[in-house]
Amino acid sequence: MKRQIPVLLVFAFGVFTLFQFFVPHESSEWVYEFLLDWILIIGVFAMAVGIWSLFRVSVEKIKTRKSGWGYSYITLGSLIAMMVFGFTVRNGEAWGWFFAFVAAIVLAVFLVIQAVIDRGKAYLFAGLAGLCVAAAVVMAALDPAWSIHFQTAEGLQSTMFRAVFDYTLIPIFATMFSLLAFFIASAAYRAFRARNLMATLLLLAALIVMSRFNPFLQPILGEYVAKTSNWLMNVPNMAAQRAIIMGVGLGIAATALKVVLGIERGYMGKG
């Protein structure tokens, strides 16, 4: 029951979606669309499992005082604050007690964690957490400046949710990727020495493509480099990419077949 039913389910749904492609009937396509929607809906629950896992790992890190445990408070605080931002909208121009409400919720969660960790003072921390929750509930009930929603008829009104995305996620994400330019440059210094034919080909192809996107070099080198770079990207690059993609495609198809036939059961984990 624990292992046989999942294998049967994988086989049944795998064979169905595999053969569905060969039966372009209206009802088969209806079921196919249905299954795609189902995957998306179940995916949200899977995401909730992931969030809980992140929460548990962070609490465990604080509890055992592992190296860098203090940063887990940052993760938990930002997680909870962003959740609150994602579930609230501002009703007018004023913010009211909104930020005090967010702080009370975050503080309540921190106090509950502290109550779980410090058993000796559990009642004290739990009581303080209760006070914070009560304060948050009072603020939510009495403050007309915001309410629990995400989108109104006027569109996305959750301004803090959008602002945190614009001013926190985007800067971190873009800067992290931009840093790779420096690391790639240092790797290139080691890899790009024209020691043999292969390294020379690598160097030339990279230089031509980089020159094509360099605004300072383009007026000097003219259209020739741009066209050569386009040819490099569209012809030899495509040829090798195609060889790689064909290998990848075969690999994915073989793995999918192994999963459907029950040969590959890694997704079940242990137990």
Place this chain on the structure above:
Amino acid sequence: MSRTGIVVFLVVCVLFVVSWVVKAGTGDPEGHYIRDGFLVTFAAFLTLAIMSFMYKDNPYYKFAEHLFVGVSAAYWMCLAFWSTLVGNLVPRISERLSNAFMVPHQPGEYNFFFYIPVILGILLLMRLSPKGGWISRWPLAFIVGTTAGLNFVRYLRSDFINQINSTFLPLAVDWQGFGHFFSNLSLNATGQFVAMFGNCVIFFGVLCGVIYFFFSKEHTGWFGRASRVGIWVLMITFGASFGYTVMGRISLLVGRLTFLLRDWLGIAS
């Protein structure tokens, strides 16, 4: 924390507050200038915190890193909840819930079967239970089975059959005489020579590349020579991909520097 660490922390705090005050002071008095000043200063702080990793791993980088994990997890969770559960599921299963979430109810699309993924999703949450964790394999099996079946056909078609189909190109184009052929010898041109040469490079490049990845036969003789040509084509690809990636990363860096110099410090137009 060492004495230097404390001094650096205090300097960072002072600079943050000064920047916040200055940005708020120069903001739009009609708008939320205190909040906007804070957000721009905070974004600049995060940008510099991540950049500080080039020197070495440090608490400011770790702060930004942990903040990113928490914020992005919550961001995707909220989006998935509101767009998938509230946006797609709720209007199809309940009018009362649709009204509560302020989304238009779709009575024509009501279907009892939409309760099944909800049940499967709840079964997936059983993974959190120490004893009932095995039940979560059922929804997982549904996702894995359906995705495997879909991927089998999809990837075999797009990554294998269609790629082979596009590789078989005419190696000789319509002959229009020596003059036309040799007048366009450069890669800069779009003549008969370039078309023919390009098609040959694609066909033999793919063939040699596939031979290089075929390890069931020893790479000796003509097979070895073809495999060697395959490596050359792969090297050109890696070089071109490398150049493309570097320029993409540099454009991101330019974007971040523009933000720091123009939006934060206001010293560049």
